Amino acid sequence: MEELLLKPRTLEHVKIFWEKSQDEEIERLFPFNRGTLSDAIKLYEESLKPGARSFGKVIYIDGVYIGDVWCYGIDENDDKRAFVSIVIFDKTYWGKGIGKRALKQFCQLVFERYAINKLCAFTYIDNKRSIGSLEGSGFKKMEDFIEDGVVSCYFELSACEESL
Ligand SMILES: CC(C)(COP(=O)(O)OP(=O)(O)OC[C@H]1O[C@@H](n2cnc3c(N)ncnc32)[C@H](O)[C@@H]1OP(=O)(O)O)[C@@H](O)C(=O)NCCC(=O)NCCS
Structure with a gap:
């Protein structure tokens, strides 16, 4: 099996990710x-500040940078949750x-690092790989909903289920 490593994000990764993910299929x-790229850099810099509400890692397979996985909307005080996204560009x-x-x-990693009880994720109902990877990593579908005429799904993973 290939070696999978999650590494810290650097400014160089932000630039590569921004360029590589300018792709119609990925955007769909x-x-x-x-x-813009400068918006992406600003968001990255914000994510490095203490108390930031987002946190990301870059995905390496056998030494090759192939994508990003991150969480956002981290709320350790009230809802005790964060939202997760992943893109293999x-x-x-x-x-x-x-x-x-x-x-x-x-x-x-996120459950170890933050005082949250659950991770949440959204995806389109026809994005089978995304749904498969969410379900395969323990997420459960909570509901389908329609936004802008497109059926989307909302998933959750609770901290106790993740450790099973
Ligand atoms: C979504 C994404 C991260 C998934 O990663 P991936 O490595 O391609 O997906 P996986 O190989 O882990 O697939 C997971 C599951 O999806 C299912 N799956 C994979 N390919 C599939 C296909 N073509 N059709 C239907 N189901 C499929 C399988 O059930 C698989 O589980 P299994 O390994 O137990 O058989 C990646 O495809 C991607 O970056 N897509 C573009 C961005 C995106 O859609 N992001 C999602 C935001 S939440």
């Missing part, structure tokens, strides 16, 4: 609010079980 599967690595492994590792 995962409509993140992209903004190098499509040659899709469908090989890497997303599932990366999510598992990352969720474990």
Whole structure:
């Protein structure tokens, strides 16, 4: 099995990720609010400050940088939850079980690092790989909903289920 490592994000990763994820197929599967490169750099710098509400890692397979996994909306005080997203920008690595492994590792890390009880995720109902990798790493579907005419799914992983 390939060696999967989650490493700290650097400014160089932010630039590569921004360029590589400028891709119609990725944007269709995962409509993140992209903004400019300088917006992405600003968000990255914010994420390094103490008390930041987001935290990310970069995914390496056999020494190759292939994508990012991150959480946002971290709330340790009231809702005790955070939201998770993952993008493998190098499509040659899709469908090989890497997303599932990366999510598992990352969720474990986040539960150790933050005082939260659950992780939440959204995806489109026709994004089978995303749903498969979420379910494969322990997330449970809580509901389907329609947003802008598209059916989306909301998933949760609770801290106790993650450790099973
Ligand atoms: C979503 C993403 C991270 C998933 O990672 P991945 O490595 O491609 O997915 P995995 O190989 O881990 O697939 C997980 C499961 O999905 C299912 N799956 C994989 N490919 C599939 C396909 N083509 N059709 C249907 N199901 C599929 C399988 O059940 C698999 O589980 P298994 O290994 O137990 O059989 C990756 O495809 C990606 O970056 N896509 C673009 C961005 C995106 O959609 N992000 C999601 C935001 S939440």
